[in-house]
Amino acid sequence: MFRFEKKANPFYEKDVSGCAVSAIMNTKGRRFSSEGIVKSIANQRDRSNGLGGGFAAYGIYPQFAELYALHIMYQNQASAHKTEQYLDDYFQVEHKEVIPHRHDTVISHHPFLRRYFVKPYPVGEKTPDRIFERLSEDELVIKNVMRINTGFDGAFVFSCGKNMGVFKGVGYPEDLAVFFKLEEYSAYIWIAHGRFPTNSAVWWGGAHPFSLLDWAVVHNGEISSYGINKRFLENFGYNCTLFTDTEVIAYIFDLLVRRHDLSFEMASKVMAPPFWDEIEKMPDEEKELYTTLRATYGGALLNGPFSVIAGFKNGIIALNDRVKLRPLVAARKDDFAYVASEEAAIRIVQSELDRVWSPAGGEPVIVMLEEPAAVPTAP
Amino acid sequence: MALKTYESEFKIVRDDSKCIACQVCVRQCANNAHIYDAEDEKVYADDSKCVNCHRCVSMCPTKALHIEHTPLQFMGTANWTSSAIRNVIKQADTGGVVLTAMGCDKKYPNYWDRILLNASQVTNPSIDPLREPMELKTIIGKKPDKLEFENKGGKVSLKTHLTPQLELSTPIMFSAMSYGSISLNAHKSLARAAFEYGIYWNTGEGGLHKDLKKYKDRTIVQVASGRFGVNSEYLNTSAAVEIKIGQGAKPGIGGHLPGEKVPEEISVTRMIPAGTDALSPAPHHDIYSIEDLKQLVYAIKEATRYTKPVFVKIAAVHNVSSIASGVVRAGADAVVIDGLLGGTGAAPAVMRDNVGIPIELAIAVVDARFRDEGIRNQASIIAAGGFRNSADVIKAIALGADAVYLGTAALVALGCHVCQKCYTGKCNWGIATQDPYLTKRLNPNIGSGRLMNLLRGWSIEIKEMLGGMGINAIESLRGNREHLRGIDLHDKERELLGIKAAGETW
Numbered sequence: 054m055f056r057f058e059k060k061a062n063p064f065y066e067k068d069v070s071g072c073a074v075s076a077i078m079n080t081k082g083r084r085f086s087s088e089g090i091v092k093s094i095a096n097q098r099d100r101s102n103g104l105g106g107g108f109a110a111y112g113i114y115p116q117f118a119e120l121y122a123l124h125i126m127y128q129n130q131a132s133a134h135k136t137e138q139y140l141d142d143y144f145q146v147e148h149k150e151v152i153p154h155r156h157d158t159v160i161s162h163h164p165f166l167r168r169y170f171v172k173p174y175p176v177g178e179k180t181p182d183r184i185f186e187r188l189s190e191d192e193l194v195i196k197n198v199m200r201i202n203t204g205f206d207g208a209f210v211f212s213c214g215k216n217m218g219v220f221k222g223v224g225y226p227e228d229l230a231v232f233f234k235l236e237e238y239s240a241y242i243w244i245a246h247g248r249f250p251t252n253s254a255v256w257w258g259g260a261h262p263f264s265l266l267d268w269a270v271v272h273n274g275e276i277s278s279y280g281i282n283k284r285f286l287e288n289f290g291y292n293c294t295l296f297t298d299t300e301v302i303a304y305i306f307d308l309l310v311r312r313h314d315l316s317f318e319m320a321s322k323v324m325a326p327p328f329w330d331e332i333e334k335m336p337d338e339e340k341e342l343y344t345t346l347r348a349t350y351g352g353a354l355l356n357g358p359f360s361v362i363a364g365f366k367n368g369i370i371a372l373n374d375r376v377k378l379r380p381l382v383a384a385r386k387d388d389f390a391y392v393a394s395e396e397a398a399i400r401i402v403q404s405e406l407d408r409v410w411s412p413a414g415g416e417p418v419i420v421m422l423e424e425p426a427a428v429p430t431a432p
Numbered sequence: 433m434a435l436k437t438y439e440s441e442f443k444i445v446r447d448d449s450k451c452i453a454c455q456v457c458v459r460q461c462a463n464n465a466h467i468y469d470a471e472d473e474k475v476y477a478d479d480s481k482c483v484n485c486h487r488c489v490s491m492c493p494t495k496a497l498h499i500e501h502t503p504l505q506f507m508g509t510a511n512w513t514s515s516a517i518r519n520v521i522k523q524a525d526t527g528g529v530v531l532t533a534m535g536c537d538k539k540y541p542n543y544w545d546r547i548l549l550n551a552s553q554v555t556n557p558s559i560d561p562l563r564e565p566m567e568l569k570t571i572i573g574k575k576p577d578k579l580e581f582e583n584k585g586g587k588v589s590l591k592t593h594l595t596p597q598l599e600l601s602t603p604i605m606f607s608a609m610s611y612g613s614i615s616l617n618a619h620k621s622l623a624r625a626a627f628e629y630g631i632y633w634n635t636g637e638g639g640l641h642k643d644l645k646k647y648k649d650r651t652i653v654q655v656a657s658g659r660f661g662v663n664s665e666y667l668n669t670s671a672a673v674e675i676k677i678g679q680g681a682k683p684g685i686g687g688h689l690p691g692e693k694v695p696e697e698i699s700v701t702r703m704i705p706a707g708t709d710a711l712s713p714a715p716h717h718d719i720y721s722i723e724d725l726k727q728l729v730y731a732i733k734e735a736t737r738y739t740k741p742v743f744v745k746i747a748a749v750h751n752v753s754s755i756a757s758g759v760v761r762a763g764a765d766a767v768v769i770d771g772l773l774g775g776t777g778a779a780p781a782v783m784r785d786n787v788g789i790p791i792e793l794a795i796a797v798v799d800a801r802f803r804d805e806g807i808r809n810q811a812s813i814i815a816a817g818g819f820r821n822s823a824d825v826i827k828a829i830a831l832g833a834d835a836v837y838l839g840t841a842a843l844v845a846l847g848c849h850v851c852q853k854c855y856t857g858k859c860n861w862g863i864a865t866q867d868p869y870l871t872k873r874l875n876p877n878i879g880s881g882r883l884m885n886l887l888r889g890w891s892i893e894i895k896e897m898l899g900g901m902g903i904n905a906i907e908s909l910r911g912n913r914e915h916l917r918g919i920d921l922h923d924k925e926r927e928l929l930g931i932k933a934a935g936e937t938w
């Protein structure tokens with residue numbers, strides 16, 4: 054079942070869910086198969102209920118590394134046709150294909166799944182948006198993705214980064230891995246999610262990871278600050294269309310890191326800031342820094358229980374809420390980094406670990422590639 | 433013509449079996465409603481003078497007193513109520529304006545009572561404020577669009593610095609009530625409580641008494657159309673400056689403190705001759721348009737060398753959202769919105785009861801407008817007008833206010849019984865009066881203690897409610913309307929408030 058009729062309105066509903074999360078990364082940027090991540094997420098099957106799962110993989114499209122890879126789900130041919138016409142107006146579509154999948158698995162109903170490798174038209178007569186608003190390529194992509202996701206019935210872009218892609222849907226994550234033939238891909242970062250929504254109105258687009266450009270976010274928790282996070286983001290032109298907390302987390306990362314140029318550490322201190330009591334005891338300069346940070350970005354504080362893993366082309370960041378109300382474990386072994394909801398989900402992939410720890414509430418785990426990924430950034 | 437039958441709104445009931453003729457009530461009543469007859473050795477009452485302030489009832493040592501609404505009521509109709517008839521007769525007698533005080537006395541819908549709060553169950557743990565940190569600290573002022581940092585040899589430091597801000601330990605402040613409209617002891621109580629609790633009090637438009645200068649860092653000084661007591665020193669003896677454009681109880685009109693209420697102390701503080709009327713014109717005569725407001729905002733910023741945030745207070749009127757937007761664009765660091773139910777020391781009843789819109793709707797539309805325009809960070813929103821309890825406060829914050837101003841609630845904590853007779857200057861509780869015999873009834877030590885109790889009690893309740901919603905910092909509730917649901921509201925009202933109906937899910 055996939056619900057497309059649900060488009061944003063001021064009173065849209067939010068999905069509530071509990072979850073399993075897991076990520077594996079090779080810090081040298083070496084690509085490896087999906088075997089480990091599937092094992093890891095399957096080992097946390099109890100934490101999901103078969104109503105949503107998904108994966109994000111980085112480094113899977115080296116042959117199209119400079120193109121935006123749009124993964125789109127469609128309700129029917131008409132919506133596909135209309136969207137493709139629109140894409141043709143805004144992008145040079147270099148390659149298009151069906152996202153490979155199997156028909157003989159437990160995943161029986163699914164939307165049309167297609168992917169497009171595109172690049173925006175250069176600034177010129179065909180791109181009025183870029184002339185009038187001076188949009189960068191990234192911003193043009195975001196704008197068009199939001200336009201499709203809010204305005205095109207039956208079409209939903211669920212991944213739009215470069216050299217990365219999201220594979221998700223309704224089902225247990227390990228079944229979706231089979232459905233999407235993930236064994237055919239190799240990536241230097243794998244992120245997985247198994248979902249336990251508390252309402253039955255699940256749809257394919259609502260599964261995690263949630264992705265925007267090269268951000269992919271999975272998350273376990275319920276953000277009680279959702280209402281203000283969403284409105285805070287609206288102030289900066291983000292439209293929350295997905296009815297999940299995860300979406301706001303991805304947008305907050307995008308706003309803080311890409312647009313406001315905050316470091317990952319600083320961005321995580323916005324989402325899970327130190328308590329005022331702690332700030333009070335800091336040396337003057339730090340005190341001013343954290344006071345200013347909280348005063349300015351209070352609307353981006355994530356309140357309520359969460360553990361979140363966000364991937365981007367150069368690494369991953371994992372973060373807990375500041376009182377650690379949801380589990381999160383991290384580990385290292387040689388040039389592999391692991392994060393998951395449970396230690397067992399890491400041990401099943403790698404029983405010998407150099408280090409394994411439970412990060413404190415609000416303490417980010419940031420793992421970066423030793424050499425930044427050879428993916429060109431947008432100008 | 434003997435038309436009057438309205439003199440006695442209230443009836444003083446004295447239980448003669450309890451009364452010991454001690455005359456406490458005689459001395460306590462500034463309205464002379466109690467009279468001692470030495471010959472009879474008995475105390476009698478003149479019901480027509482009673483304002484139902486309960487001072488005598490509270491002070492009577494033998495609990496012999498009781499006040500009732502007089503049973504003698506006009507026949508009237510559902511439409512022609514006793515008070516409607518009474519006012520017509522009064523005006524036919526005098527040709528004057530019906531004066532009153534405190535907040536609106538008409539039964540308009542109260543939206544606070546039609547908004548319900550959320551709490552966590554299972555999917556999201558509630559947080560126990562007794563065990564976990566629960567943060568109410570609130571920072572008022574203009575915030576930058578984004579922060580910039582610089583990296584000096586591996587050490588990250590701020591490049592963007594905040595303009596002056598106010599830090600509150602709880603999202604509550606005391607609203608503007610001038611020295612003149614209330615007593616110095618009332619001012620002392622407010623100032624001391626604000627100082628000790630880590631919030632702010634507001635001088636109102638009557639200047640700052642010299643004894644209160646020591647509370648400077650917790651004082652908001654007001655500049656209104658009368659400019660009483662305003663000079664450079666006054667502006668700088670403050671944490672923030674508030675320009676008062678309007679007031680919820682009487683939007684669009686000025687004020688008038690009669691000369692008999694301007695004794696020496698007040699004349700010095702207001703910088704006007706003793707015994708002269710203190711007139712606040714309806715508009716500021718140097719502000720006839722929004723660009724003029726901008727000049728005043730910046731004149732004050734210049735005079736204070738950009739060390740103080742400047743607030744602008746407006747009454748919640750029909751197009752409050754665009755006015756507030758203009759105020760922000762004129763450079764205000766915070767916009768104060770005073771709603772329909774806001775109080776006053778004196779106002780024509782027709783203004784108080786009929787002009788303006790409810791604060792709930794005003795907060796909602798102003799917050800939404802600011803976000804639409806992408807200027808919400810440029811100014812804080814402070815809401816005022818009729819907050820009765822901590823639930824009203826937390827709902828205001830969830831609708832989008834940064835903090836609230838308390839006026840009436842603070843006075844009630846000081847002893848006010850909301851008799852609505854402040855304009856007579858005979859407040860038996862020592863609040864809305866300058867009579868030294870009455871003002872000494874209010875002890876600032878006790879008064880400030882009671883105000884702090886109130887702040888503490890409400891703060892604890894706010895923490896409990898926040899924890900119940902699974903939130904541990906007040907900024908995560910600010911503007912978070914997902915935690916509100918409307919009951920008994922029209923669709924249009926809910927749309928304006930930006931809240932779903934009770935029963936609707938996330």
Ligand code: SF4
Nearest residue numbers: 451452454455457492
């Ligand atoms: S205060 Fe009470 S006891 Fe004393 S005279 Fe008045 S009514 Fe009688």
Ligand code: SF4
Nearest residue numbers: 848849851852854859
């Ligand atoms: S302040 Fe005094 S006069 Fe005014 S309402 Fe309260 S008790 Fe009555």
